[in-house]
Amino acid sequence: AQTVTQSQPEMSVQEAETVTLSCTYDTSENNYYLFWYKQPPSRQMILVIRQEAYKQQNATENRFSVNFQKAAKSFSLKISDSQLGDTAMYFCAFMKLQGAQKLVFGQGTRLTINP
Amino acid sequence: SAVISQKPSRDICQRGTSLTIQCQVDSQVTMMFWYRQQPGQSLTLIATANQGSEATYESGFVIDKFPISRPNLTFSTLTVSNLSPEDSSIYLCSIEGRNFYGYTFGSGTRLTVV
Numbered sequence: 001a002q003t004v005t006q007s008q009p010e011m012s013v014q015e016a017e018t019v020t021l022s023c024t025y026d027t028s029e030n031n032y033y034l035f036w037y038k039q040p041p042s043r044q045m046i047l048v049i050r051q052e053a054y055k056q057q058n059a060t061e062n063r064f065s066v067n068f069q070k071a072a073k074s075f076s077l078k079i080s081d082s083q084l085g086d087t088a089m090y091f092c093a094f095m096k097l098q099g100a101q102k103l104v105f106g107q108g109t110r111l112t113i114n115p
Numbered sequence: 116s117a118v119i120s121q122k123p124s125r126d127i128c129q130r131g132t133s134l135t136i137q138c139q140v141d142s143q144v145t146m147m148f149w150y151r152q153q154p155g156q157s158l159t160l161i162a163t164a165n166q167g168s169e170a171t172y173e174s175g176f177v178i179d180k181f182p183i184s185r186p187n188l189t190f191s192t193l194t195v196s197n198l199s200p201e202d203s204s205i206y207l208c209s210i211e212g213r214n215f216y217g218y219t220f221g222s223g224t225r226l227t228v229v
Contacts, residue, residue, distance in 0.1 A: 033217075035217055035218075042222070043152075043205055043222070043223045044220065044222050044223065045158075045207065045223075047217040047218070047219070050217050091158070101146070101211070102148065102173075103148075103158070103160070105157040105159075106157060107156070108156075108157050
């Protein structure tokens with residue numbers, strides 16, 4: 001079974017700073033997807049970024065980028081020029097390509113951006 | 116991406132009763148997923164619902180407690196039966212996004228059992 005671990009329950013940074021959220025996972029699969037989701041107080045789950053395991057290039061979406069280290073099974077999220085609206089819970093998630101296509105989530109990191 | 120309408124957004128229910136949650140999608144989808152998010156916790160998959168077949172439940176979740184209907188390719192319901200305070204959670208439905216960029220979630224239902 002796959003497991004996803006987020007070792008930082010809470011983080012807090014000042015607006016405009018850069019912050020990195022950590023995620024590690026355990027799997028014997030070779031083909032899979034990794035995701036970062038954001039859940040603001042509205043509780044809506046918002047997809048931030050995704051990474052295909054077969055791609056060596058790290059995914060980027062505007063101010064959000066990942067550092068994907070397949071051998072180390074590490075998938076960190078970097079938020080540059082952080083904004084107040086980035087305040088939310090962030091969940092790392094894993095999905096294997098073979099078999100049941102379900103998401104396995106980490107425990108989450110509560111990120112607070114301070115003015 | 117597809118739009119999911121989930122309702123109710125919140126409800127307070129008496130123990131022993133049931134709550135049915137609905138998700139309506141603006142396009143046809145093969146699979147719909149139901150998740151539970153207990154207070155302060157992450158999301159856990161309850162079941163996967165395919166149209167025309169019985170839902171597939173994850174370990175720890177049973178059909179008698181969480182019956183699911185999937186009458187067509189745009190709609191699904193999750194019922195949480197015989198409610199107890201331990202069922203107080205956020206329940207979310209989800210679908211695979213177009214071109215499989217990722218999964219789209221409904222806005223969630225916050226259930227409080229008193």
